[in-house]
Amino acid sequence: MKLAVVGGGSTYTPELIDGFARLRDELPLTEIALIDPDESRLELISGMARRMLAHAGHPARVVATSSVEEGVSGARAVLFQLRVGGQAARDVDETLPLRCGCVGQETTGAGGLAKALRTVPVVLAIADEVRRSAPGAWIVDFTNPVGIVTRALLDAGHRAIGLCNVAIGFQRRFAAMLGVPPSRVSLGHVGLNHLTWERSVHLDGADVLPSLLSSHLREIADDVGLRPALIERLGAVPSYYLRYFYAHDAVVEEQRAKPSRAAEVAAMEARLLRLYADPSVVTKPALLGERGGAFYSEAAVALIASLLGDRGDVQVVNVRNGDTLPFLDAEAVIEVPATVSAAGAAPLPVAPVEPLYGGLIAHVSAYETLALEAALHGGADRVRDALLAHPLIGQDAVAEELAGLLLEANRTFLPWTVS
Structure with a gap:
């Protein structure tokens, strides 16, 4: 079985390779x-990938190529994990919005819009090549902003599912708190990519979230960067991305006082690449755990194994809304538990969403629709509309200024900005 990784030069990739090696019985690969x-x-x-597989006794061969056509040809699944513009563009995404008093984050707010503008056209071009060279292959998208990119792929008719590591990270943390294997824990996870809440935590079918909040409230609050009193009042666990909404001004002040996350990651990547160049390094370096993407490989293996093996199990993925959240358009992409089989992912029913969450979900979903329009068709007006619609921006003067700054900073990647 052949699997292709677009963005295979990422420092994330050894995390994937480690998962492929450990979970070989679940996903028997012969070529990567x-x-x-x-x-x-x-x-x-x-x-590095070849050394890791050899050390683990895994028989798969590794092929490296700059040709998408060659790389995806014959693949049954293709993982997208690319970053258009690299860490340099990410640094702009994280620092430029701060000039306007807005959160600087690579997937949320103005930074997320800039990334979508750069990324969607590139992803769609690559997906078209996948359709030509690997007809029938599943595309698993880990490229941010996952919700917008996944909707772009689905709207274009591709066999695609979006994947994020937030849910599997919560599942693993809750299982550790409970002292049980992760397989016994399932989540009441609901929302959009990077805008989700855990409204229940089921252990063998029984909801244990109230007891977790009672016994581990401080630890959970610290994990997501929010006040324990807020978590207690919500009776749910927001993802750490909700901190950009619930503590926006405090986050802006923190970000202004220290180097960007992109700068930290760039330095980390330089160290990782030196390690990868060392022929004596044959296992995933501990430093990679600081890079982000924890449990990404487990989530990717589970999803691909279910798609190709028709397992019909439940996983948290990014899929079409349909009628799952009735206050959103059917075409919207949401992040919820779904049954995964050879036919794709079918969202499970979701209990009615409280207005406290539903209002924000609807607001950001509307922004995502406008952001995708801007990424597909260009135009400064579309960019301003998307910024104006985002709940973290929403002011005319700020949207106007940010649009100008964002477009100027990304001219290299957006040919339609050149008059």
Whole structure:
């Protein structure tokens, strides 16, 4: 079985390879194609991948190529994990909004819009090549902003499902608090990508969230960066991305006082690449755990195994809304538990969503629709409309200023900005 990874030169990739090696019985791969335009990074990462697989006794061969056509040809699944513009563009996404008093984050707010504008056209072009060279292959999208990118893929008729590691991270943390295997824990996870709440935590079918909040409230609050009193009042656990909404002004002040996360990651990546170049390094470095993407490999393996093996199990993924959340358009992409089989992912029924959450979900979903329009069709007016619609921006003067700054900073990636 062949699997292709678009963005295979990422420093994330050894995390994937580690998962493929450990979970070989779940996903028996014979070939892994790493695809990346940066040939120097690709050489380092593919060499590391080969050493890791050999050390683990895994028989799969690793192919490294800058050609999407060559890499995806014959693949049954293709993972998207690309970053258009690299960490340099991410640094702009995280610092530019601060000039206007807005949160600087690579997937949320103005930074997320900038990333969508750069990313959607590239992803769609690659997906078209997947359709030509690997007809029938599933596309699993880990490329942010996952909700917008997944909707772009689905709207274009691709066999695609979006994946995020937030839910599996919560599942693992709650299981550790309970002292049980993760397989016994399931989540009442609801919302949009990077805008979700855990409204229940089921252990063998019984909701234990109230007892978790009673016994681990401070730990949970610290994990998501919010006040314990807020978590207690909500009776639910917001993802750490909700901190950008619930503590916006405090986050802006924190971000202004320290280097961007992009700068930290760039330095970390330089260290990781030096480790990957060392032929004596044959296992995933501990440093990679600080890079982000925890449990990404487990989530990816489980999803691909279910799609290709028709397992019909339940996983949290990004899928079409349909009538799952009746206050959203059917075409919207939501992040909820779904039954995953060879036919794709079918969302499970969701209990009515409280207005406290539903209002914010609807607001951000409307922004995502406008953001996708801007990414697909360009135009400064569309960019301003998307910014104006975002609950973290929402003011005319701020949207106007941010649009100008954002478009100027991304001219290299947006040919329609050139008059």
